[in-house]
Amino acid sequence: MKSDRLLSILLLLQTRGRVSAPELAERLEVSVRTVYRDVEALSASGVPVYAERGRHGGIALLPGFRTDVTGLTEDESRALFIVAARGAHDALGLGAALGSALRKVMAALPAPHRPAAELAGRRILVDAARWRGGPQAPADLGALQEAVFSDRRVRLRYRHSGAAEPSTYTVDPYGLVAKAGIWYLVADRRGSPRLFRAERVRAATVTDDPVRRRPGVELSDVWEALRREVEERPDALHVTARVRRDRYDLFLRLHAASLTAPPEDDGTSDWITVHLGYGAVGETRPLLAFGNRLEVLSPPEARAHLAEAAASITALYASDGV
Structure with missing residues (x-):
């Protein structure tokens, strides 16, 4: 709606100061011409907004102008109070700040929206950590x-992982990402994107040198590229296995990320055939947790590896112990 767009422009200008018309158009998903028409509408309604053309121009409000209107709808108010579990904020030292900020936002909400926002905060909780x-x-x-x-x-x-001693790197950080309860530093090392698991950082020293990021590249861009690299890497080992139907749901919860094709299920057999991808034969060992409710059918090297692992476990428990 045009009214929502006008309010969005006003709030962006209050927050950012001078903003170029192309950037506003991109954020609002409209044309630059529409942005200029909206600016004229704001000016006609009494908002002291002006546009400057040229290389360093843009759209801005007169200095000192502020508006207290939030313009939040009921759904937007609810969205603000559906927050993640406190772990992420506490890890950043922002747990207390989050509570304080939400109290201030609640006080600024239009009175009719406050009950819905408060109820959303009590009824919805997002916990990103895995079971x-x-x-x-x-x-x-x-x-x-x-x-x-x-x-x-x-x-x-x-x-x-697996290294006896830590390595030393000087990197150019883009930002921090929390993925399934685990924090990562996203950074460039010698101009190439890298992912560093925060809990494996033994020491971090901030230098006096300014960061050297690639021009025009944002945190979200680097993270998306790294995420695809991890999730879409080619599998070196393709495994075919069959799972007992009464364990199939549990199998999916634990190993769905390794599936490379839809399961084969004729609806009559006690077994469901699955196709899996792994980086190396050693990664198949967790399948042993299903005992005789799962059988690897191919390739032969995967069957041999699991048979050897199962034999070593049998030998361990067949002994008298220490």
Whole structure:
């Protein structure tokens, strides 16, 4: 609606100061011509807004002008109070600030919307942590936050999975990302995107050097590229297995991410055939948790690996112990 668009322009100008017409058009998903028509409408309604053309021009409000109108709809009010579990904010040292901010927003809401917003906060909770994820090593985000917000390079002592000693890197941070309850630093190292798990950072030192990010690249762009790289990497090992029907739901909860094709189920057999992809034969070992309710059919090297692992477990428990 045009009224919502006008309010969005007003709030953006209050927050950002001078904003170019193309940027406003992109944010609002309209044409630049529509933006200029909206600016004229705001000016006609008494808002002191003006446009300057040229390389360093843009659209801005006269200095000192503010409006207290929030313009929030009932649904928008609800959305603000459906917040994630406190873990993410606490990890950033913002747990208390979140509560204070929400109280201030509640006070500023139009009175008719306050009950709905308060109810949404009590009835809806988003918890991004996975079930039974196990205890996680605490991540010290202090220095990483400082580097991210001060736009400076950071020197890391970072221990890779399986490595005996940490390695040292100097990186250019784009930002921090919380994925399923785990914090990551997204950064460039020598101009290439890298992902660093925060809990593996043994030491972080913010340098005096300004960050050197690739021009025009934002955190969301780098994260999307890295996420695709992790999730869409080609699988070196293709496994065909069959799962007992009474364990299939549990199998899906644990291994759905490894599926490479729809399951084969004729509806009459006690077995459901699945196709899985792994980076190496050793990654198939968790399938042993299903015992005789799951059988790997191919390739032969996967069957041999699991048979060897099962034999070693049998030998362990067949002994008298220590």
